[in-house]
Amino acid sequence: xxxxxxxNVREKTPLVHNITNYVTVNDCANILLAxxxxxxxxxxxxxxxxxxxxxxxxxxxIGTLNERTIRSMLAAGKKANELGHPVILDLVGAGASALxxxxxxxxxxxxxxxxxxxxxxxIKTLALGGGTTKGxxxxxxxxxxxxxxxxxxxxxxxxxxxxxxxxxxxxxxxxVADSQKAYVIKNGVPTMSQITGSGCMLTAMTAAYITxxxxxxxxxAAAAVCAMGLCGEKAEAVRKEQNAGNSSFxxxxxxxxxxxxxxMLEEGARYEIC
Amino acid sequence: xxxxxxxNVREKTPLVHNITNYVTVNDCANILLAxxxxxxxxxxxxxxxxxxxxxxxxxxxIGTLNERTIRSMLAAGKKANELGHPVILDLVGAGASALxxxxxxxxxxxxxxxxxxxxxxxIKTLALGGGTTKGxxxxxxxxxxxxxxxxxxxxxxxxxxxxxxxxxxxxxxxxVADSQKAYVIKNGVPTMSQITGSGCMLTAMTAAYITxxxxxxxxxAAAAVCAMGLCGEKAEAVRKEQNAGNSSFxxxxxxxxxxxxxxMLEEGARYEIC
Amino acid sequence: xxxxxxxNVREKTPLVHNITNYVTVNDCANILLAxxxxxxxxxxxxxxxxxxxxxxxxxxxIGTLNERTIRSMLAAGKKANELGHPVILDLVGAGASALxxxxxxxxxxxxxxxxxxxxxxxIKTLALGGGTTKGxxxxxxxxxxxxxxxxxxxxxxxxxxxxxxxxxxxxxxxxVADSQKAYVIKNGVPTMSQITGSGCMLTAMTAAYITxxxxxxxxxAAAAVCAMGLCGEKAEAVRKEQNAGNSSFxxxxxxxxxxxxxxMLEEGARYEIC
Numbered sequence: 001x002x003x004x005x006x007x008n009v010r011e012k013t014p015l016v017h018n019i020t021n022y023v024t025v026n027d028c029a030n031i032l033l034a035x036x037x038x039x040x041x042x043x044x045x046x047x048x049x050x051x052x053x054x055x056x057x058x059x060x061x062i063g064t065l066n067e068r069t070i071r072s073m074l075a076a077g078k079k080a081n082e083l084g085h086p087v088i089l090d091l092v093g094a095g096a097s098a099l100x101x102x103x104x105x106x107x108x109x110x111x112x113x114x115x116x117x118x119x120x121x122x123i124k125t126l127a128l129g130g131g132t133t134k135g136x137x138x139x140x141x142x143x144x145x146x147x148x149x150x151x152x153x154x155x156x157x158x159x160x161x162x163x164x165x166x167x168x169x170x171x172x173x174x175x176v177a178d179s180q181k182a183y184v185i186k187n188g189v190p191t192m193s194q195i196t197g198s199g200c201m202l203t204a205m206t207a208a209y210i211t212x213x214x215x216x217x218x219x220x221a222a223a224a225v226c227a228m229g230l231c232g233e234k235a236e237a238v239r240k241e242q243n244a245g246n247s248s249f250x251x252x253x254x255x256x257x258x259x260x261x262x263x264m265l266e267e268g269a270r271y272e273i274c
Numbered sequence: 275x276x277x278x279x280x281x282n283v284r285e286k287t288p289l290v291h292n293i294t295n296y297v298t299v300n301d302c303a304n305i306l307l308a309x310x311x312x313x314x315x316x317x318x319x320x321x322x323x324x325x326x327x328x329x330x331x332x333x334x335x336i337g338t339l340n341e342r343t344i345r346s347m348l349a350a351g352k353k354a355n356e357l358g359h360p361v362i363l364d365l366v367g368a369g370a371s372a373l374x375x376x377x378x379x380x381x382x383x384x385x386x387x388x389x390x391x392x393x394x395x396x397i398k399t400l401a402l403g404g405g406t407t408k409g410x411x412x413x414x415x416x417x418x419x420x421x422x423x424x425x426x427x428x429x430x431x432x433x434x435x436x437x438x439x440x441x442x443x444x445x446x447x448x449x450v451a452d453s454q455k456a457y458v459i460k461n462g463v464p465t466m467s468q469i470t471g472s473g474c475m476l477t478a479m480t481a482a483y484i485t486x487x488x489x490x491x492x493x494x495a496a497a498a499v500c501a502m503g504l505c506g507e508k509a510e511a512v513r514k515e516q517n518a519g520n521s522s523f524x525x526x527x528x529x530x531x532x533x534x535x536x537x538m539l540e541e542g543a544r545y546e547i548c
Numbered sequence: 549x550x551x552x553x554x555x556n557v558r559e560k561t562p563l564v565h566n567i568t569n570y571v572t573v574n575d576c577a578n579i580l581l582a583x584x585x586x587x588x589x590x591x592x593x594x595x596x597x598x599x600x601x602x603x604x605x606x607x608x609x610i611g612t613l614n615e616r617t618i619r620s621m622l623a624a625g626k627k628a629n630e631l632g633h634p635v636i637l638d639l640v641g642a643g644a645s646a647l648x649x650x651x652x653x654x655x656x657x658x659x660x661x662x663x664x665x666x667x668x669x670x671i672k673t674l675a676l677g678g679g680t681t682k683g684x685x686x687x688x689x690x691x692x693x694x695x696x697x698x699x700x701x702x703x704x705x706x707x708x709x710x711x712x713x714x715x716x717x718x719x720x721x722x723x724v725a726d727s728q729k730a731y732v733i734k735n736g737v738p739t740m741s742q743i744t745g746s747g748c749m750l751t752a753m754t755a756a757y758i759t760x761x762x763x764x765x766x767x768x769a770a771a772a773v774c775a776m777g778l779c780g781e782k783a784e785a786v787r788k789e790q791n792a793g794n795s796s797f798x799x800x801x802x803x804x805x806x807x808x809x810x811x812m813l814e815e816g817a818r819y820e821i822c
Contacts, residue, residue, distance in 0.1 A: 022296040022570040023577055023589045029297055029470035034520050039470065040367065041297045044340040047371035054370060066592040066616070068340070096588065096602060097595035194806070196577035196587065245803030246582050255519025258468070296570040303571055303744035308794050313744065314641065315571045318614040321645035328644060342614070529793030532742070 003262030005223035010036035014211035017055040019043045021063030024197030028204035034258035037208030043069045048076040057211030061090035077111030086210040090203035091118030095125035117168040117203045127159045153182045176222040183222040186270040187229025189236040195250045202228045226269035231256035277536030279497035284310035288485035291329040293317045295337030298471030302478035308532035311482030317343045322350040331485030335364035351385030360484040364477035365392030369399035391442040391477045401433045427456045450496040457496040460544040461503025463510040469524045476502045500543035505530035551810030553771035558584035562759035565603040567591045569611030572745030576752035582806035585756030591617045596624040605759030609638035625659030634758040638751035639666030643673035665716040665751045675707045701730045724770040731770040734818040735777025737784040743798045750776045774817035779804035
């Protein structure tokens with residue numbers, strides 16, 4: 001099932017419009033190509049509606065946002081909604097500033113999202129109207145543990161119910177939930193948090209997965225999250241073998257996404273459905 | 275001959291001003307350094323004329339353009355013309371939005387280009403006033419095949435005649451043409467289209483080549499295109515040997531440009547002159 | 549002593565706010581993670597004061613500056629001063645345009661810096677009101693040699709006296725000086741100047757070092773400079789062994805920063821105190 005999601009990406013080469021931060025944009029483009037999608041980046045109000053119209057899906061990421069790009073996010077999001085394109089929101093840094101929090105809220109009010117991704121602090125900020133985001137990392141107080149897992153799952157389902165979006169909460173354990181069902185995913189390695197952009201890259205890749213599988217948003221998002229974590233595990237094995245560091249790890253991670261096929265994903269995905 | 279073009283770059287260390295997109299800008303800077311040039315990136319209207327004045331050549335790339343940078347492209351382009359500096363235009367995404375198409379047209383009206391590079395759809399958009407660009411990739415309908423090669427060469431020569439620029443059309447087969455003569459280049463590997471920025475990087479490198487060889491624009495551009503394709507072939511061999519993916523391929527590609535010398539280019543360039 | 553500076557970074561995970569250029573921003577984020585810090589990038593006037601407030605230190609880099617980001621640099625710098633956060637300035641390209649030179653001067657007038665970094669031409673531009681910066685590289689006329697070393701050290705100490713900042717002049721020989729004391733550092737390899745961003749990355753890393761060691765700015769900056777140069781040496785050994793080029797070198801460099809510990813730094817640092 002998850003493998004089929006991946007294969008649909010490779011088969012359909014979904015074209016994804018990205019309005020994203022300038023920190024990790026190159027990695028997002030390369031991981032989209034690695035997974036079988038095709039990226040286009042564009043953030044000017046003068047073209048975003050037109051660009052999103054020629055694409056199949058839209059990825060909005062609020063890192064390094066500014067007044068100019070916020071307008072473009074809203075315009076592109078509405079256009080994508082009109083056209084019935086899947087739209088994903090990455091909450092990077094929500095809670096770290098009022099501008100990010102308010103932009104995220106405004107986007108949620110004005111745009112219908114298929115998927116919303118963030119760490120637990122970012123998602124809480126958006127869902128509960130406040131949070132304790134420490135920069136772009138989740139706050140320790142928000143950490144998902146065995147003790148809190150059930151309540152986080154219930155929280156994710158409720159937030160999905162409220163927004164209509166699949167909710168993706170990433171961390172040591174990842175949760176992918178719609179209002180009825182949650183994937184609790186154990187793939188991944190800590191080194192993924194020692195590079196910039198593993199969250200942004202996951203969101204970009206998820207955009208390709210949901211664009212290629214618009215009728216199965218939950219499964220598509222879960223497949224993307226498992227794929228990313230699994231490729232992180234594979235990349236970590238290479239990193240250790242090569243005695244390399246985080247920069248090479250980033251390359252290995254994208255490389256593993258490039259090499260991953262449906263069978264490998266089926267075999268390597270580690271999740272429970274709750 | 276082509277080898278000499280490369281050697282002139284290494285000898286003269288041409289300083290190239292780049293107004294380019296934020297997706298592949300780091301790769302463009304590193305490939306400029308790899309080939310023997312020196313990059314400076316600057317896009318604010320308050321400094322672009324001054325920056326271009328201290329450089330030897332100018333690279334304008336319309337990816338992720340916006341109203342602010344469009345003004346800077348025009349101002350820098352005119353200044354470079356005044357100073358007699360080679361100027362190159364990368365048409366990334368022309369045809370995908372009216373903003374990109376119109377900006378490309380306006381640039382062509384107001385700035386004299388030494389070289390214009392794009393895929394066949396982008397070049398057709400600019401030359402014929404319309405096109406079928408699919409995002410930033412060439413449309414299948416526009417594909418250059420053995421059957422269409424002669425007509426594409428004639429088209430490129432005619433567009434060079436009209437614009438006064440050397441025309442570089444990249445794809446599985448690359449065409450580099452002035453009004454009289456065309457290089458048909460067979461170097462390169464498909465993996466080059468599985469990373470972001472191989473086009474942008476080629477344009478940046480070509481900027482260094484034409485800046486170091488201003489009296490031989492056609493040969494300089496052809497040398498850069500052969501060099502890029504040849505390095506792609508070498509990088510692909512490394513990628514396969516290492517069982518790596520597209521992200522490492524990007525590094526290997528720039529690495530090979532770093533290692534390439536004139537003799538290697540002479541031996542590896544595969545082209546016909548038509 | 550220098551090793552302790554490094555260990556404090558790993559222990560405290562300083563959160564660093566970066567207002568930096570879009571060319572090397574990804575490398576800056578990854579090297580901050582590699583050395584044990586945590587990066588956040590943000591440049592909109594609507595959030596920079598708030599973002600810098602949740603961080604421990606601020607890194608201002610004037611590459612690819614524009615009117616919008618200049619305002620943000622000033623606002624964030626003043627806020628960081630209010631809060632007593634260490635602030636570092638990277639002078640990339642000062643002297644190459646009036647906009648960069650004047651922005652650097654204005655920043656120096658309105659913001660109190662803990663550390664100022666540049667090549668010799670950039671620092672002279674700021675200190676003497678004029679310079680001979682060639683793009684983003686130091687001018688040959690400004691080169692620090694055995695003959696000029698003493699006068700450059702005196703110049704650095706005097707500029708530190710005047711500004712209250714630790715002055716970091718990087719080149720084949722690096723000088724890190726306050727008004728009383730200078731580290732003359734011999735670590736490093738020429739390949740570091742064949743990638744984009746080795747200066748920017750050093751400044752970002754120095755931001756983490758001074759944020760984690762606010763009472764020992766001189767030693768912290770010297771430790772960061774030694775660490776960067778030493779990691780360059782280690783990366784160069786890997787590059788040669790792998791027969792790689794500048795792009796892989798960039799990854800190896802960040803990898804070595806990731807792997808460096810206090811003992812390795814103590815053993816590998818090569819400097820004299822003058």
